[in-house]
Amino acid sequence: MAKARNIKMILSYDGSSFMGWQAQPGQRTVQSTVEDVLKIIFDEQIRINAAGRTDAGVHAFGQVAAFSTLSSITTGALQKAINSLLPDDISIISVEDAPEEFHPRYSAKSKTYLYAIDTSSVRNPFFSRYALHARHRLDIESMMQSTGYFIGEHDFASFMGAGTPVKSTVRTISASEITVRGSMVYYTIRGSGFLRHMVRNIVGTLVEVGKGKIPIDGIDEIIKAKDRSMAGPTAPPQGLYLVNVKY
Amino acid sequence: MAKARNIKMILSYDGSSFMGWQAQPGQRTVQSTVEDVLKIIFDEQIRINAAGRTDAGVHAFGQVAAFSTLSSITTGALQKAINSLLPDDISIISVEDAPEEFHPRYSAKSKTYLYAIDTSSVRNPFFSRYALHARHRLDIESMMQSTGYFIGEHDFASFMGAGTPVKSTVRTISASEITVRGSMVYYTIRGSGFLRHMVRNIVGTLVEVGKGKIPIDGIDEIIKAKDRSMAGPTAPPQGLYLVNVKY
Numbered sequence: 001m002a003k004a005r006n007i008k009m010i011l012s013y014d015g016s017s018f019m020g021w022q023a024q025p026g027q028r029t030v031q032s033t034v035e036d037v038l039k040i041i042f043d044e045q046i047r048i049n050a051a052g053r054t055d056a057g058v059h060a061f062g063q064v065a066a067f068s069t070l071s072s073i074t075t076g077a078l079q080k081a082i083n084s085l086l087p088d089d090i091s092i093i094s095v096e097d098a099p100e101e102f103h104p105r106y107s108a109k110s111k112t113y114l115y116a117i118d119t120s121s122v123r124n125p126f127f128s129r130y131a132l133h134a135r136h137r138l139d140i141e142s143m144m145q146s147t148g149y150f151i152g153e154h155d156f157a158s159f160m161g162a163g164t165p166v167k168s169t170v171r172t173i174s175a176s177e178i179t180v181r182g183s184m185v186y187y188t189i190r191g192s193g194f195l196r197h198m199v200r201n202i203v204g205t206l207v208e209v210g211k212g213k214i215p216i217d218g219i220d221e222i223i224k225a226k227d228r229s230m231a232g233p234t235a236p237p238q239g240l241y242l243v244n245v246k247y
Numbered sequence: 248m249a250k251a252r253n254i255k256m257i258l259s260y261d262g263s264s265f266m267g268w269q270a271q272p273g274q275r276t277v278q279s280t281v282e283d284v285l286k287i288i289f290d291e292q293i294r295i296n297a298a299g300r301t302d303a304g305v306h307a308f309g310q311v312a313a314f315s316t317l318s319s320i321t322t323g324a325l326q327k328a329i330n331s332l333l334p335d336d337i338s339i340i341s342v343e344d345a346p347e348e349f350h351p352r353y354s355a356k357s358k359t360y361l362y363a364i365d366t367s368s369v370r371n372p373f374f375s376r377y378a379l380h381a382r383h384r385l386d387i388e389s390m391m392q393s394t395g396y397f398i399g400e401h402d403f404a405s406f407m408g409a410g411t412p413v414k415s416t417v418r419t420i421s422a423s424e425i426t427v428r429g430s431m432v433y434y435t436i437r438g439s440g441f442l443r444h445m446v447r448n449i450v451g452t453l454v455e456v457g458k459g460k461i462p463i464d465g466i467d468e469i470i471k472a473k474d475r476s477m478a479g480p481t482a483p484p485q486g487l488y489l490v491n492v493k494y
Contacts, residue, residue: 091371091372124259125336
């Protein structure tokens with residue numbers, strides 16, 4: 001009998017028209033859209049696992065997913081077949097055979113997310129699905145100075161969205177920085193793992209710093225408080241991108 | 248009694264979620280969305296005219312529209328009021344008082360359209376609403392060489408979509424060129440006026456040149472034939488942008 005292969009895919013998708021990654025009855029999700037295509041190709045129900053279960057409206061440049069198959073199809077042919085059947089808002093960037101023990105989520109060493117903020121005074125209508133529009137003038141310099149507080153190993157309980165309980169709210173962040181290009185402000189964060197809504201809650205808090213409602217060093221206090229009510233609101237999903245996952 | 252003012256607006260919109268410019272019962276259109284907002288502001292039904300009635304899915308960086316009002320509101324306050332009430336996929340770029348005789352369509356000296364083609368081998372999912380993805384490899388050099396045939400005064404009957412009859416199918420094109428940036432190909436065309444679907448039919452024909460199905464100088468023959476069946480197919484709406492209107 002053929003040995004099961006563990007196929008690793010890198011996917012890019014525009015999350016605007018998806019109810020997130022995870023399959024849900026009656027909803028258009030990325031997982032179910034890809035699984036439907038795999039069912040056509042392999043003529044059997046195939047379950048895929050992803051590195052990060054992105055929320056509704058969240059985008060991905062480099063989501064990673066994997067599935068198991070006994071088929072001997074080449075990775076090149078498989079990529080072409082999947083892409084030809086997928087809708088225009090998802091693309092498979094690469095397909096490769098991975099070691100048997102590879103798991104997109106459990107094997108991940110780091111994930112990088114990007115959050116886009118449009119600070120132009122007149123809203124750019126082309127960014128409505130792709131960035132947060134800041135209605136107030138933001139003090140970008142203060143936001144830049146406060147990003148450093150997130151780096152390192154911290155208990156991020158203050159930045160965790162309500163939902164499924166987790167064993168530990170401690171996470172390690174290796175990069176947290178803001179870059180500016182014209183009227184666009186991009187926040188990049190890289191870490192070993194993230195709690196539910198953690199990036200969006202961090203961005204919502206950084207925006208409060210930009211508005212002057214939270215002082216630069218207030219971030220330190222908010223982290224120490226381990227209290228969600230201390231941090232800023234959850235930034236909307238459309239500004240968030242899963243950039244890549246490293247193994 | 249106050250003299251009626253003629254208000255000129257420049258609008259930008261992401262056409263993805265609109266059934267085009269023109270108001271249609273039960274449809275979300277740009278015209279009716281803006282008119283609904285003006286009705287809230289002025290407490291009366293106001294009819295707006297546009298420079299170009301863009302089709303469903305077509306975008307605008309600089310659409311021009313005008314309407315008449317007796318109100319003495321400042322143009323700055325009006326712009327802010329409209330933008331605060333409009334949905335995120337339309338923005339008013341500017342508002343100004345125009346001469347009484349100004350009409351967005353009849354006063355226009357030229358209109359510029361841009362068409363975006365994504366030639367990357369793996370489709371970029373973020374361009375699904377914003378560009379045509381070329382599934383075949385295109386000979387861009389040949390496309391570039393053929394663009395010149397459209398410049399000047401020609402009978403564009405071969406490039407007119409079916410629909411409302413027009414008095415004349417002669418139009419004057421002052422610019423027609425292709426620029427390349429990475430895997431994106433941008434076609435820009437400027438003219439005194441355009442027939443229905445004319446830009447999309449020209450782009451569909453240029454793509455046939457890129458595929459080698461129509462020779463470079465075949466454009467000349469197609470124009471002379473005054474026969475829609477000689478030209479290429481109508482390129483899809485999502486790659487098209489009304490860039491600006493000059494008066």
